[in-house]
Amino acid sequence: xxxxxxxxxxxxxxxxxxxxxxxxxxxxxxxxxxxxxxxxxxxxxxxxxxxxxxxxxxxxxxxxxxxxxxxxxxxxxxxxxxxxxxxxxxxxxxxxxxxxxxxxxxxxxxxxxxxxxxxxxxxxxxxxxxxxxxxxxxxxxxxxxxxxxxxxxxxxxxxxxxxxxxxxxxxxxxxxxxxxxxxxxxxxxxxxxxxxxxxxxxxxxxxxxxxxxxxxxxxxxxxxxxxxxxxxxxxxxxxxxxxxxxxxxxxxxxxxxxxxxxxxxxxxxxxxxxxxxxxxxxxxxxxxxxxxxxxxxxxxxxxxxxxxxxxxxxxxxxxxxxxxxxxxxxxxxxxxxxxxxxxxxxxxxxxxxxxxxxxxxxxxxxxxxxxxxxxxxxxxxxxxxxxxxxxxxxxxxxxxxxxxxxxxxxxxxxxxxxxxxxxxxxxxxxxxxxxxxxxxxxxxxxxx
Amino acid sequence: xxxxxxxxxxxxxxxxxxxxxxxxxxxxxxxxxxxxxxxxxxxxxxxxxxxxxxxxxxxxxxxxxxxxxxxxxxxxxxxxxxxxxxxxxxxxxxxxxxxxxxxxxxxxxxxxxxxxxxxxxxxxxxxxxxxxxxxxxxxxxxxxxxxxxxxxxxxxxxxxxxxxxxxxxxxxxxxxxxxxxxxxxxxxxxxxxxxxxxxxxxxxxxxxxxxxxxxxxxxxxxxxxxxxxxxxxxxxxxxxxxxxxxxxxxxxxxxxxxxxxxxxxxxxxxxxxxxxxxxxxxxxxxxxxxxxxxxxxxxxxxxxxxxxxxxxxxxxxxxxxxxxxxxxxxxxxxxxxxxxxxxxxxxxxxxxxxxxxxxxxxxxxxxxxxxxxxxxxxxxxxxxxxxxxxxxxxxxxxxxxxxxxxxxxxxxxxxxxxxxxxxxxxxxx
Numbered sequence: 001x002x003x004x005x006x007x008x009x010x011x012x013x014x015x016x017x018x019x020x021x022x023x024x025x026x027x028x029x030x031x032x033x034x035x036x037x038x039x040x041x042x043x044x045x046x047x048x049x050x051x052x053x054x055x056x057x058x059x060x061x062x063x064x065x066x067x068x069x070x071x072x073x074x075x076x077x078x079x080x081x082x083x084x085x086x087x088x089x090x091x092x093x094x095x096x097x098x099x100x101x102x103x104x105x106x107x108x109x110x111x112x113x114x115x116x117x118x119x120x121x122x123x124x125x126x127x128x129x130x131x132x133x134x135x136x137x138x139x140x141x142x143x144x145x146x147x148x149x150x151x152x153x154x155x156x157x158x159x160x161x162x163x164x165x166x167x168x169x170x171x172x173x174x175x176x177x178x179x180x181x182x183x184x185x186x187x188x189x190x191x192x193x194x195x196x197x198x199x200x201x202x203x204x205x206x207x208x209x210x211x212x213x214x215x216x217x218x219x220x221x222x223x224x225x226x227x228x229x230x231x232x233x234x235x236x237x238x239x240x241x242x243x244x245x246x247x248x249x250x251x252x253x254x255x256x257x258x259x260x261x262x263x264x265x266x267x268x269x270x271x272x273x274x275x276x277x278x279x280x281x282x283x284x285x286x287x288x289x290x291x292x293x294x295x296x297x298x299x300x301x302x303x304x305x306x307x308x309x310x311x312x313x314x315x316x317x318x319x320x321x322x323x324x325x326x327x328x329x330x331x332x333x334x335x336x337x338x339x340x341x342x343x344x345x346x347x348x349x350x351x352x353x354x355x356x357x358x359x360x361x362x363x364x365x366x367x368x369x370x371x372x373x374x375x376x377x378x379x380x381x382x383x384x385x386x387x388x389x390x391x392x393x394x395x396x397x398x399x400x401x402x403x404x405x406x407x408x409x410x411x412x413x414x415x416x417x418x419x420x421x422x423x424x425x426x427x428x429x430x431x432x433x434x435x436x437x438x439x440x441x442x443x444x445x446x447x448x
Numbered sequence: 449x450x451x452x453x454x455x456x457x458x459x460x461x462x463x464x465x466x467x468x469x470x471x472x473x474x475x476x477x478x479x480x481x482x483x484x485x486x487x488x489x490x491x492x493x494x495x496x497x498x499x500x501x502x503x504x505x506x507x508x509x510x511x512x513x514x515x516x517x518x519x520x521x522x523x524x525x526x527x528x529x530x531x532x533x534x535x536x537x538x539x540x541x542x543x544x545x546x547x548x549x550x551x552x553x554x555x556x557x558x559x560x561x562x563x564x565x566x567x568x569x570x571x572x573x574x575x576x577x578x579x580x581x582x583x584x585x586x587x588x589x590x591x592x593x594x595x596x597x598x599x600x601x602x603x604x605x606x607x608x609x610x611x612x613x614x615x616x617x618x619x620x621x622x623x624x625x626x627x628x629x630x631x632x633x634x635x636x637x638x639x640x641x642x643x644x645x646x647x648x649x650x651x652x653x654x655x656x657x658x659x660x661x662x663x664x665x666x667x668x669x670x671x672x673x674x675x676x677x678x679x680x681x682x683x684x685x686x687x688x689x690x691x692x693x694x695x696x697x698x699x700x701x702x703x704x705x706x707x708x709x710x711x712x713x714x715x716x717x718x719x720x721x722x723x724x725x726x727x728x729x730x731x732x733x734x735x736x737x738x739x740x741x742x743x744x745x746x747x748x749x750x751x752x753x754x755x756x757x758x759x760x761x762x763x764x765x766x767x768x769x770x771x772x773x774x775x776x777x778x779x780x781x782x783x784x785x786x787x788x789x790x791x792x793x794x795x796x797x798x799x800x801x802x803x804x805x806x807x808x809x810x811x812x813x814x815x816x817x818x819x820x821x822x823x824x825x826x827x828x829x830x831x832x833x834x835x836x837x838x839x840x841x842x843x844x845x846x847x848x849x850x851x852x853x854x855x856x857x858x859x860x861x862x863x864x865x866x867x868x869x870x871x872x873x874x875x876x877x
Contacts (some may be wrong), residue, residue, distance in 0.1 A: 012726070031808060082809060292511070292519065293520075307572040
């Protein structure tokens, strides 16, 4: 053991092999949530191997030397558990929330997943089709399609610009060795964070973690991301035509990384525009849309211009995007949505912010921050997610940072980052008038 | 789980309180028998519009004042119409509970349905309907309901209605629906979180006690029985519906059967059957066949909706156009196998254990606990149902599961829907 620290009731330890361990006792229910995080995501890829990290995540459910494939999930479910994994820009993670008496079993599973997954050629080929199916399912949604196009236009150099799912051509070409090499390079204890939150005693839990992870050998340090996105010096625009039931507008601005000082100003800015943003990417995006007293709701929705508005503040290790997606009401010119957004940003930039706007945005953020980390699953997620992109202490420090934001900070943020010259605007127009679903007359089929 | 308690107010509103002192928050859920199943004929979508309009003006408060009140305190509010129920959900920091409950009562009991708000919500609903009609998963689900339930059945129409039906809805329709379906008798107010139950009961009685039912005003006080939704006739043969939607890269397949109602005695057995067929692990036997072995789909699973009436029991998958034929074959083969050859002892053991032991975890958070308890009470199962359910699941035998498979999984009386890119007719036949 090298260092231990406390913060937010969290026991934080780094094992000699570099594994960061974060433990938090939560006794509200007889359950424990175990999350194992790796600092690897689509940022660690390049054209030719896009989608690799996500596909590796899929492969890591396919059995290990000690755990047969069917048992990887079976053991979790027999413990009354729920499980999942996801891959995004900066992270790959796996979790199990189970009855607390199955805690050690889950540590055994994650330790095995870190070191000895199988990667049989047959499984790789099966999973190739599954991942391609996931890509195609996503492309069925015109909003996701537009979002991907806007991301690739707003970011020209940084590896955040390609989709985590990967490009189809890469998914067809990636080999078993590409996958296994990526797995071995990034799945080392010195690139991982093991989090547990729930019904246990922290000292005993730490002993169990040491038992199952202490013997895993440190690996080479994975290579850092070197590219920094060059400044944007002029608006970028794109028009996508695709069959769809509505017209969509997606606007992206360059956002600060989560640990940068003005990330708190972004949270408050988004709070004023759309209501308190979530910083829980796992469970916070509940489709609620903007709060009904927010400026974009009042102008776009109450103004009968848009049926839906959503914004995204994504805490990330490197600067990513702040985005605003709008669905135009029928017959509304998308340019009008853009105009309203511009007007609202101009208001912020000239300091048209009342004390109540600020207070409301802060209260909403503080409530969400508390509500969205109450369960063992959410708490475990937030600890690990923030540790992966910055530090778990940042998560606990965000309320203080947000409370310190002044109106002038929001104004400065809007001026510096939300100007026309720094935005990318994507518009998706239906490629043909949306046809009513047509019944196919099928041989021998009765269509009621 | 055993800490939940309930009272019935004089107006027959049931209040459930489940304290959780480990949290600083409270989850509130108001469940009304006012779902899309009760939409008037020709005015489908009414329940959904009413739910959307509840907080856009109530009592003497304009929508703006209600929104400001919630937003100032960071309260999360949502109301939505489901098939049987309309549910109002809130999450809040516990110190705000009293004021929030006052607003919830106002919203549920006295919405004003301002004309300008109605126009706006209708516009939004029409946009949502246009988007839905281009969404393969939504179209598959919608067509499944349309084919399994005959016209006029409460589950036949889509929850949001259609373009025509929503266009027809006006203010008197909304007010009449509210008058008929929003009443304290039979409504459940479920709270979970950081509070003292005795104080919460006092507060709920003070706030909601004055909500009068039309019946009470007429002098009758008997609590209303739940509406019984008739079972649809089972399809007479295997029905196939194809919906082609331009510009899609993947098709959604739904193979559906008439399912069961919530109070059906074989519900525990069907829970186990569904787990084995399309849930346990990565989607049960279906996931194993379609995703894991054939690599055809990112998702392949089964699910059933058991409500006031018998909802669908459906098998689902999303696959590329060239995999549709094979996926349908695998779905049918998996179902035939389970019907003809039954389930194995280890499958039975695994699914029973997984289902029974998952219940504490499914009620871990305040919103989950409030929802599970409200749902049990709504269906008359009682708030101890989550504690009894593991025992009921534990008693399910192989014979029970195999009987359920024969009862519900009837390929010759089923509906197959494929929604997605245009396909050759042979792919579906």
